[in-house]
Amino acid sequence: MARPPLLENGKKTKGRQRRELRRVEDKEARQVTFSKRKAGLWKKASELALLCHARVAVVVVSEAGRTFAFGSPSADAVLAGCGGDTDDAPADWEGMEALSWDANERAAEVEKEAERMSAAGNKVLELQRQTGKRFWFEVDPAALGKEELPVFVRALRRLRDNVGRRADKKQATPRSTAAVEKQATPY
Secondary structure, three states, X not given: OOOOOOOOOOOOOOOOOOOOOOOOOOHHHHHHHHHHHHHHHHHHHHHHHHHHXXXXXXXXXXXXXXXXXXXXXXXXXXXXXXXXXXXXXXXXXXXHHHHHHHHHHHHHHHHHHHHHHHHHHHHHHHHHHHHOOOOHHHOOHHHOOOOOHHHHHHHHHHHHXXXXXXXXXXXXXXXXXXXXXXXXXXX
16 A cells, blocks of 8 residues: 655644634534534633632624533533622632543543544454454354453444344334235235
């Protein structure tokens, strides 16, 4: 396989490029830009609130007129408390920090499980290739270790359920009248 040509600076890609700040003319590209930028804005606002114990409220109105609001602890609480007393803030921050730590721990667990499942899937595919089987589900389960077996069983159950749903859907769809007439005639 041919390698892509290198750029003048010796790199393979142009990397992250800074966009010129002007209106995006293409409607679909504008919607994608809006969604991505809004997500980035929410992330920055959340980080500001968590790192600095600041009360943050961000309101964005889309081109279509939809209103999106982010607040920490909530947009309503921040806007209602503008210029008001903030003595209750420490209790709110402790809870928010605990939730943030919990979310980060769960994200790490999910990542670890995804890696484990990927490794098991790779082992099944390697066994498929070694044994010359056409489909992954034809692999001999005895060749799998105790780490891969539960993942394999889960994948088989998911496959069974999907096949069952498709079969049910096929049975539920009405046949065309020509197909019914063709079956009815014995010759």
